[in-house]
Amino acid sequence: MERVSENGAAPSPGARLRRAWSEERPLQVAGVINAYAAILAESAGFKALYLSGAGVANASFGLPDLGMTNLNDVLCDARRITGVTDLPLLVDADTGFGPAFVIGRTVREMIRAGVAGIHIEDQVQAKRCGHRPGKELVEPEEMADRVKAATSAKTDPDFVVMARTDAVAVEGLDAAVERARLYQEAGADAIFAEAITELEDYRRFTEALDVPVLANITEFGKTPLFTTAELADVGVGLALYPLSAFRAMSAAALKVYRTIREEGTQKGVVEEMQTRSELYGFLGYEEYERELDRLFARGREG
Numbered sequence: 001m002e003r004v005s006e007n008g009a010a011p012s013p014g015a016r017l018r019r020a021w022s023e024e025r026p027l028q029v030a031g032v033i034n035a036y037a038a039i040l041a042e043s044a045g046f047k048a049l050y051l052s053g054a055g056v057a058n059a060s061f062g063l064p065d066l067g068m069t070n071l072n073d074v075l076c077d078a079r080r081i082t083g084v085t086d087l088p089l090l091v092d093a094d095t096g097f098g099p100a101f102v103i104g105r106t107v108r109e110m111i112r113a114g115v116a117g118i119h120i121e122d123q124v125q126a127k128r129c130g131h132r133p134g135k136e137l138v139e140p141e142e143m144a145d146r147v148k149a150a151t152s153a154k155t156d157p158d159f160v161v162m163a164r165t166d167a168v169a170v171e172g173l174d175a176a177v178e179r180a181r182l183y184q185e186a187g188a189d190a191i192f193a194e195a196i197t198e199l200e201d202y203r204r205f206t207e208a209l210d211v212p213v214l215a216n217i218t219e220f221g222k223t224p225l226f227t228t229a230e231l232a233d234v235g236v237g238l239a240l241y242p243l244s245a246f247r248a249m250s251a252a253a254l255k256v257y258r259t260i261r262e263e264g265t266q267k268g269v270v271e272e273m274q275t276r277s278e279l280y281g282f283l284g285y286e287e288y289e290r291e292l293d294r295l296f297a298r299g300r301e302g
């Protein structure tokens with residue numbers, strides 16, 4: 001049941017994320033690299049958004065996804081997104097950015113930033129992308145402590161603490177499902193099953209758990225591009241597309257840069273661009289202008 005505060009205030013971002021995953025199955029969660037991408041994803045009809053750790057590292061810092069960005073780096077991008085949309089935002093908090101007290105601070109700061117939930121993972125601090133070789137995990141109990149540190153820091157009971165396990169690729173399916181059960185017991189509100197290779201493996205998670213399971217449908221990784229129908233069939237609760245639009249934007253941008261450089265003009269690619277009026281439409285530019293006119297018309301007339 002969605003909690004509405006006693007003074008009748010709107011449901012919190014966490015409550016909205018929970019509502020979204022109860023209304024759509026699997027809930028499609030769109031990765032958005034920045035505030036404008038959030039506006040685009042919302043206009044396409046998504047009901048929940050995601051800020052990718054790789055996305056922050058790659059797009060905001062030009063760095064690889066190797067745990068080189070910190071809490072403030074991620075918060076800064078998260079705030080920009082929550083500033084333009086009421087859709088619930090799930091944020092990649094890597095390993096929580098430090099030991100127990102830091103994980104607690106991560107949760108409180110994320111809630112203050114209007115974030116709906118985070119996921120923290122069971123990799124060592126020197127983490128890697130979940131779809132790369134050479135991942136190392138902390139002991140299951142240490143990860144359970146991370147989860148407890150996160151859940152006990154909630155200042156909004158509906159804030160979502162999702163536990164990600166990278167164990168399938170490292171320890172195999174049975175151990176990964178066992179870990180997920182332990183994380184659920186420790187208080188995780190959802191489980192992120194990373195780097196799954198077989199559709200049926202999701203069923204092992206969903207049958208063993210009472211909380212929603214997220215499938216990370218990221219391109220060029222270990223997981224095939226399963227459809228929502230396939231994922232629904234094995235009980236998956238959330239389907240994540242962390243970097244899909246970013247990859248497409250990056251390919252488009254490179255093509256434009258190369259064309260301008262090589263051909264001395266952008267004429268050959270201008271048809272592929274979003275127009276000025278489309279951009280302004282998404283931004284509500286004209287509404288802002290009308291407001292400006294209304295506010296300052298007297299000054300101008302005088």
Ligand SMILES: C[C@](O)(C(=O)O)[C@H](CC(=O)O)C(=O)O
Pocket residue numbers: 051052053054055065092128129130131216218219221242243
């Ligand atoms: C989910 C992820 O952690 C991310 O940062 O978005 C990445 C995505 C990717 O590299 O494709 C991951 O799966 O490790």
